[in-house]
Amino acid sequence: LNISGANTGLTAAITIDADNTASLDNFKGHGTGNVSQSGMLIICGASTGALTNNITFGGSSAILNLDNAQGAVSGTLSGTASLNITGGSDISLTGANASLAGSINIGAASKATAQESNNIGSTSIDIASTGEFVMNATGSSLWTLTNDITGAGQLTKQGAGNVLIDKANLRTGGTAVTAGKLQLGHIDGLGSGDVSVAAAGALDILDRAIGTFN
Numbered sequence: 001l002n003i004s005g006a007n008t009g010l011t012a013a014i015t016i017d018a019d020n021t022a023s024l025d026n027f028k029g030h031g032t033g034n035v036s037q038s039g040m041l042i043i044c045g046a047s048t049g050a051l052t053n054n055i056t057f058g059g060s061s062a063i064l065n066l067d068n069a070q071g072a073v074s075g076t077l078s079g080t081a082s083l084n085i086t087g088g089s090d091i092s093l094t095g096a097n098a099s100l101a102g103s104i105n106i107g108a109a110s111k112a113t114a115q116e117s118n119n120i121g122s123t124s125i126d127i128a129s130t131g132e133f134v135m136n137a138t139g140s141s142l143w144t145l146t147n148d149i150t151g152a153g154q155l156t157k158q159g160a161g162n163v164l165i166d167k168a169n170l171r172t173g174g175t176a177v178t179a180g181k182l183q184l185g186h187i188d189g190l191g192s193g194d195v196s197v198a199a200a201g202a203l204d205i206l207d208r209a210i211g212t213f214n
Contacts, residue, residue, distance in 0.1 A: 003029040014053070016041055018061045027051045027071055037062050037081070043069050044087070050074045050094075057081035057102070066091055083123070085110045085131075093119040106131040106153060115159070116143055127153030127173055137161030137180055155190070157182040157201065165189035177201035187211035 002023045010031025016022050020039040024030065027049045035041070038058030042065045043051065050072040055064070057079030066073075068087035077083075078099035085091050086107035093104075093114045100121030106112050106128060113134040114120050124147060127133050131153035137143045138159040149155065149169040157163055157177045164183040171191035175182075181202045184190065187209040197203050205213055 005029070007031045018058070027069075037064070039063075040065065042067065045069065046071060054078075057100075060102075062102075077121070085112050095119065097121045104133075106133055106151075115139070116141075117145065117147075120147060122147065124148040124150070127151035127155065127171070129153055129173070132156055134158055135163050137163050149191070152193075155193075177203055184209050184213075187213055 004025055006026045006028035008028050011033050013033045014030050014035045016037040016039040018038040023042040025045045027046045030053055032052060035053045035055040037055055038061055040063040044067040046069040048071055052075045054076040059080050062081035064081055065084045066089050069089045072092040072094050074094045076095050077097045080102040082102055083104045089110045091112050093112060096118055098118050098121055100123055102123055104112060104120060104123045104125045108128045108130045111132040111134060113136050115136050115138055125133055129152040134156045136158040139161050143161060143163045145163055145165050150171050151173055153173045155173060155175045158179050160180045162181040162183060164185060166185035168186050168188035169191050172193050174193040175190045175195045177197045179200045181204055183204040183206055185206050185208055
């Protein structure tokens with residue numbers, strides 16, 4: 001099913017069953033109603049605005065593809081799904097997604113930004129080469145990043161808040177600390193990539209991070 005344009009007056013609930021696909025070119029293509037999704041939702045070419053629908057995913061067959069899209073996902077995402085951010089997309093995850101599981105896959109030349117752990121739930125995060133995941137920690141509370149992070153892409157710490165990585169991550173991409181503090185409770189928390197720290201940022205390797213940081 002292909003839907004073109006916005007349907008801002010639509011408030012009905014939407015169901016996408018397994019083995020079915022809905023394709024939108026506007027974040028408001030499904031209006032504002034709740035979505036129950038076991039199949040695939042593709043949003044391609046949306047250039048502004050936000051996906052505000054609350055989406056309940058129904059398992060491993062549930063896929064949300066954001067391709068060549070610029071904007072935010074502000075609705076509540078829950079359940080298990082693959083969230084794919086591809087095609088040069090720049091997406092801010094701003095919803096209360098504590099119950100979201102599965103994976104967030106950031107493709108080449110694409111970027112995903114989150115402000116707190118609540119935005120990404122318990123998902124694993126894979127960052128392809130030239131992709132980027134931004135931790136824009138702006139709050140006063142410590143963000144403890146427990147998600148598995150893999151891939152050859154960039155991990156960026158922004159914002160004045162603090163982020164703690166307390167576990168090993170098997171990633172080869174670089175890390176940039178542009179603002180605030182990034183704390184490591186495990187010596188392999190950033191993987192094996194290069195690390196850069198700007199004047200407004202700080203990298204704090206805690207005493208419990210035993211080993212050689214290189």
